[in-house]
Amino acid sequence: MVKRSAKISLLVAGLAAAYIVPLFINDPTILHILIYIFFYAYFAAAWNIVGSYAGQPSLGHAIFFGIGGYTSTLLFINYGISPWIGMFVGAILAALAALALGFPTFRVRGPFFAFITLAFTLLISQLFVYFHAYTGGASGLPVPLKGDAPHLFQFNSKLPYYYTILAFFCVIMYVIYRLEKSKFGYYLLAIREDEDAAASVGVYVFKYKLMAAALSGFFTAFLGTFYTQYTRFIDPHEAFGLWRTFQPMLISVLGGPGLWGPLVGAAILTPINESIIIYFGGKYATVGMMLYGLAVMLIMLFMPSGIVGVLKRITKYFSS
Amino acid sequence: MQELLGQIVVQGLLVGGIYALAAAGLTLIAGVMKIINIAHGELIMLAMYITYFLYTLFGLDPLLSVVVTLPLFFALGCFLQRFCIERLITGPPMSIIIFASGLIFFAQNLAATLWTQDFRVLRGYTAITFELFGLRLTSIRLTILVSAVVVTVLLYLLLSKTKVGRAIRATSQNVEAAQLMGVNVKFIRVISFGLGVALAGLAGSLLMTIYYLYPAVGTPFGVIALIVVFLGGAGSIFGALIGGLTIGIVEALTGFYLALELKDIAAYIAFIIILLVRPWGLFGVKE
Numbered sequence: 381m382v383k384r385s386a387k388i389s390l391l392v393a394g395l396a397a398a399y400i401v402p403l404f405i406n407d408p409t410i411l412h413i414l415i416y417i418f419f420y421a422y423f424a425a426a427w428n429i430v431g432s433y434a435g436q437p438s439l440g441h442a443i444f445f446g447i448g449g450y451t452s453t454l455l456f457i458n459y460g461i462s463p464w465i466g467m468f469v470g471a472i473l474a475a476l477a478a479l480a481l482g483f484p485t486f487r488v489r490g491p492f493f494a495f496i497t498l499a500f501t502l503l504i505s506q507l508f509v510y511f512h513a514y515t516g517g518a519s520g521l522p523v524p525l526k527g528d529a530p531h532l533f534q535f536n537s538k539l540p541y542y543y544t545i546l547a548f549f550c551v552i553m554y555v556i557y558r559l560e561k562s563k564f565g566y567y568l569l570a571i572r573e574d575e576d577a578a579a580s581v582g583v584y585v586f587k588y589k590l591m592a593a594a595l596s597g598f599f600t601a602f603l604g605t606f607y608t609q610y611t612r613f614i615d616p617h618e619a620f621g622l623w624r625t626f627q628p629m630l631i632s633v634l635g636g637p638g639l640w641g642p643l644v645g646a647a648i649l650t651p652i653n654e655s656i657i658i659y660f661g662g663k664y665a666t667v668g669m670m671l672y673g674l675a676v677m678l679i680m681l682f683m684p685s686g687i688v689g690v691l692k693r694i695t696k697y698f699s700s
Numbered sequence: 701m702q703e704l705l706g707q708i709v710v711q712g713l714l715v716g717g718i719y720a721l722a723a724a725g726l727t728l729i730a731g732v733m734k735i736i737n738i739a740h741g742e743l744i745m746l747a748m749y750i751t752y753f754l755y756t757l758f759g760l761d762p763l764l765s766v767v768v769t770l771p772l773f774f775a776l777g778c779f780l781q782r783f784c785i786e787r788l789i790t791g792p793p794m795s796i797i798i799f800a801s802g803l804i805f806f807a808q809n810l811a812a813t814l815w816t817q818d819f820r821v822l823r824g825y826t827a828i829t830f831e832l833f834g835l836r837l838t839s840i841r842l843t844i845l846v847s848a849v850v851v852t853v854l855l856y857l858l859l860s861k862t863k864v865g866r867a868i869r870a871t872s873q874n875v876e877a878a879q880l881m882g883v884n885v886k887f888i889r890v891i892s893f894g895l896g897v898a899l900a901g902l903a904g905s906l907l908m909t910i911y912y913l914y915p916a917v918g919t920p921f922g923v924i925a926l927i928v929v930f931l932g933g934a935g936s937i938f939g940a941l942i943g944g945l946t947i948g949i950v951e952a953l954t955g956f957y958l959a960l961e962l963k964d965i966a967a968y969i970a971f972i973i974i975l976l977v978r979p980w981g982l983f984g985v986k987e
Contacts, residue, residue, distance in 0.1 A: 437797045484975045491736040492930075494797045496975070498738065499923045503968045510961050622808065622916065626801055633798050666812040673806025680799040681787055 395550075402542050409658060411538045415610070417643075417650045418542075418549040420631050423603055424642035425552045427628030429596035432637050433565060434589055435572025437490070439625050440481060440497030443504050444474040444597040446619030448604025450508070453521050453614055456532070463523075463533040467605035471598045478597030482590045489575070498625065505620035520615025523608060533609040541610050548606065549643075552599055556639055568592055600628075623669065630676055636686025644687050703834060708952050710835050716948020717845030718907060722921050723928035723940040724851050725899030731935020732872040732892040735785075739800040740900055741922020742807035747773060747904020748913050749811060752820055755908075762822055762909045763843070769901035777897025781890045789889075804919070811915035821912040840909050847906060851899065852941045859937065868892055872935060920964075927971045933981025942983065946970075 405411050423445075430438050451473055452466030461469075485496045508515045515521070528536040535541055559565040567588045570578035579585045608614040618624065635645020649672070656668035683690055726740045737743075747769045754760040754768060788795045825840040859865035870878040871888045879885050903921075911917065928947055932939025947967050954966035974981065 435794060437794050439801070484972050487975060490794070491738060491797045491800070492934075494801070495736050495738045495923070495926045498919075499926060499968065499971070502919065502923055503965065506961075506964055510965075622805070622919070626805055629798060629801060630805070666809040670806055670809035670813055673802045673804070673809060676802030677784070677799055677806065680795050680802065681784060684791060684795055 398546055399543075402539060408538055411542055412658075413651050413654045415538065415542050415545055416654055417646045418545045419603065419606070419646075420627065420650050421643040421646035422545065422549045422552050423600070423628045424631035424635065424645060425549075425556055426596055426599040426603065428556065428632055428637075428642060429559065429568075429599075430589075430592050431596075431629060432632055432641075433559065433572065434568040434592040436486070436589060436592070437494040437629065438497050438593075438596075439494050439629065440485075440500050441596070441600050441628050442501050442620045442624040443481065444478060444600035445604040445607070445624060446504065446508070446614075446616075447474040447477055447597075448601030449608035449614040449619055450515060450521070450604070451601070452533075452605040453523055453608050454514070457521065457524060462531055463605055463609055464531070467533075467602050470605055471601040474601035474604075475594040475598040478593040479590055482593040486586060486589045486593075501620050501625050505616045508616045508620070516615070518616060520613060520618070523612040523614075525612065533605070534612075541606075545606060548602060553639070555595075555599065560639060564588065564591070630672060633676060634679060634686055636688030636690075638688060641686060641688045644691070648687060707835055708956050709949055710837065712949035712952030713945055714838065714841035714845050714948070715951065716945035717841070717848040718903075718910075718944075719924050719928050719947050720848040720941045720944025721844060721851065721899075721903045721906060723925040723932070723944055724848070724855065724937070725896035725903070726922075726925045727929045727932065727935060727937065727940040728855065728899065729893055729896035730929055732868055733785075733789075733889060734872075734934075735796055736926065736929070736934070737800060737893075737896065738797060738922065738926075739803040739807065740896075740925055741918035741920070742804050743773065743776075743897055743900035743918070744904040744907065744921050745811065745913075745915070745918030746807060747901040748908045748911070748917065749815060751905045751908040752822065752913055755822055762825070762905060765908075766902055766905045769905045770898050773901025773904075774894045774898035776901075777894035778890050780897065781893035785893065786886065786889065808915045808918070815915070817914060819912050819914050822908060825909040838910075844906050844910070847902075848941060848944065851902070852937055855937045864888075864891060924967060927967055930971060930981055931974055933983040936981065936983040939981060939983035943981075 402411060402414060405414075423441075427438065427441050430436050430441075448467060448470035451470030452463040455461040455466040455469060456463050481497070481500055485493055485500070488496060509518050512518070523534070526532050526534050528534065530540065559568075567578070567583050570581075570583055571585050571588060575585055604614075604619065607618070611618070631645040631649055632642060633645075634649060635641035635643070653668050653672070657665050679686065685692075722741075722744060726737060729735065729737050729740075750769055750772070751762050751765045754765045755762055760768070784799060785796060788799055828839040829836055830839060831837070857865075859869055867878065867883045867888050868891070870881065870883055871885050871892075875885055878888075907921070924947065928940055928943040930943075931946060932941070932943030947970065950966050950970055951963040955963035958966075
């Protein structure tokens, strides 16, 4: 075990590096990749509350992502409300949506749950296309450009976006850290390990699953707003597409369980994925995603504890 | 009006046959292995591509290409079960889902990489129609409905009359007891999964005659098949048939009386009601 003080100094050094290093990076491509590393790490971390800690493999998190992005954007377009405020409205709506979706879906378990949440994602996507008068339909919604307007969550350079997502990431890491140490966190682990056993010792399985879903949905929505402000566009494909649906699960699984899994997974996957898109163009993006899919299958078969698990085994080997 | 209603119900039944066919393999696997193969729709999609290229490259009729897809997908299913699912079955329940998610991702992007995002369609079959009791029917859709019924009956006979079928049912009821009675459970799982995937292959070949094809076409099929399996009750072969036809009629009626765009949503709403009221399905057994 690493000593507590060593851990803290490592954390401070890491944070300082994350704060200072981008100041010396002039290449927007690298900054873009750094932004997406924290973006995906945040996504996987927020998903983990339901997907990893409570053990409920949700394929419905794109819904919360989309609610976040659409709510802040619609409030901005229609009422001029700053996305900084709109994102909290989106988060609350996403938490409510998580409760509403959890109510029927948590009645079934495991693979059935995953598939049903996937079905709901498709349904919501269709609803957003159907109510095109309000949502812009299949062609999506652009965020009205206001130039460099920090109070409206719009910046002209990438650096402020980087610090925003870094701050988001620190918040979610703190939430997960507290969750791991809390009674609620232990209840979730008990549910993951054995629902019936957890219920038999008096854990309100259904209630805690719903709470986990609401918490997870709440934090996922912020990411939707961030993404929409960063790319200045949202449509049903970006919000609810296959990629968005599987993203958090893939990163979480590749990284491995625990507090740092999402960051490890995102740090390894994002540069590969983004470089494929940037240097080879969208045409070869499918090759990258195909390899992702293959990697997930192979990881499940041969190293189910993810990259973090492998790293742990390597360090154990060298320290013994 | 009466005639129109009849026509709508018949259309619904014909579409329902498609759903029932897509769901048959899924419910078989769900019943025996207590897992749902969430990549079922992607397997249907791959079968559609194979059927498409068998026709465009070799001129093989889509209905005849069943002789290729059925054994090919049976082998694929056996392989998946023997070398992948079997390894994961003992692990945490999440691992199978994540594996299948990887498969969905892999299959869709494989199709997009190899065959682009273009829409493809085989023309010819959908144009043939005939009239019966004043109702207009599309021959190919009727063929698919009949195939769904035949598949259901054959599956039922297989499960109830043959030795393998009895072993499959025994495994689905109680793995340990089946093992004690000398059933090779591992082998039975390979056979069942192979059969389920073979049915996805069959469905894909038949569906290629009427649907347009693109890499993501599998997901809606997979989802509708899931809804049908839930409606009928996981593992219930006749339930899948009835469930498929029900969803087909519900969709047709919604499409006619409310709005065409809402017809998919009607299936979901029926599904949510089932989940809330009878999560073990109409013909399933409560655990």
